[in-house]
Amino acid sequence: MVKDVSYEYDKKKVCKKVKKHYKKYDPFLLKGMEVALKRIITAVNAREKIVIYGYYDVDSITSIAILLLVLRYLNADVEYYIPNDENIERTLRSKDILNHIEFLGTDLIISLGCGMNSHKEIELCKELGIDVVVLDTEKTSVDRLDAYVINPNQDSCSYPFKGLSFVGLTFKLVQALSRYYKLKSFNKYVDLVxxxxxxxxVDLSDENGIFFTEGIYQVNHTNNYGLKALMKINDLKQISEDNVNQLIECIIPRVNPIGKMDNAKIVVELLTTTDLLRAEQIAKYLHKEANKE
Incomplete structure (x- = not known):
């Protein structure tokens, strides 16, 4: 059954972009969540090598950052991979699997928004002994993947809200992990969400509205060193719905002269570092890059 939790906002915190009343849903309403979670838990507890595979836009970068932070907290053996070629399709790539991911001794790939059309690549992973968890929101009619799939838009998924972003869907996985491991502070990541x-x-309705409004509040009370450093160097003393895009613009990866998305990995480091000095160094670099003539 749907976990029907009414959510009433304090009037002082309500943003004009969203309504005042929404529901939160149980992450286990997502088809495939339970079996995917079991596979991830096995990998975490056995210290199997996990590689998070994502894309270089802000939605995907924040997804990678949140999952990386949580899995590191759980002492998982985890790394991430972002292809750095501009304008690639949102799929797993055989050359990445063979040239990088297999080399790491990977046991499990968690693909964030890159797997629904990757039949051949997932078959390659199976041949190499690598399991794949696919988190995606793409509406697709492709045949069933030989992978652990979490997608609110797949056939026969009863999840009530179909409009989640990649980071929103990743946060639902984090909620499920937090329930199993009894983590009480996972909601602090809602600023990144x-x-x-x-x-x-995406449309800021339903759960997206909750993420937006809670996140605006959380980012102004964040303990994320990267966000603090970005806000400081860009003189953003208070984030609101009116200036949140200024914060987002600070972390949009930029293309270098040879068409590579170098900044994506730097932004992931910024959002996941536990070193305040390093966060300030990266924020200064990104600020300088963004203000080049």
Whole structure:
């Protein structure tokens, strides 16, 4: 059954972009969540090598950052991979699997928004002994993947809200992990969820509205060193619905002269570092890059 939790906002915190009343849903209403979670838990507990595979836009970068932070907290053996070629399709790539991911000794790939059309690549992973969890929101009629799929838009998924961004869907996985491991502070990542959700330009209704409004509040009380450093160097003393896009613009990866998305990995480091000095160094670099003539 749907976990029907009414959510009433304090009037002082309500943003004009969203309504005042929404529902939160149980992450286990997502088809495939339970079996995917079991596979991830096995990998975490056995210290199997996990590689998070994502894309270089802000929605995907924040997804990677949140999952990386949570899995590191759980002492998982985890790394991430972002292809750095501009304008690639949102799929797993055989050359990445063979040249990088297999080399790491990977046991499990968690693909964030890159797997629904990757039949051949997932078959390659199976041949190499690598399991794949696919988180995606794409509406597709492709045949069933030989993978653990979490997608609110797949056939016979009863999840009530179909409009989640990639980072919103990733946060639902984090909620499920938090329930199993009894983590009480996972909601602190809603600032990153808000940034990715806003950048993705999905409709800010239903759960997206919760993420937006809670995230606006959380980002102004954040303990994320990267966000603090970005706000400081860009003189953003208070984030609101009116200036949140200024914060997002600070972390949009930029293309270098040879068409590579170098900044994507730097932004992931910024959002996941536990070193305040390093966060300030990266924020200064990104600020300088963004203000080049």
């Amino acid at each position: 808000m940034i990715g959700t806003t950048a993705s330009e």
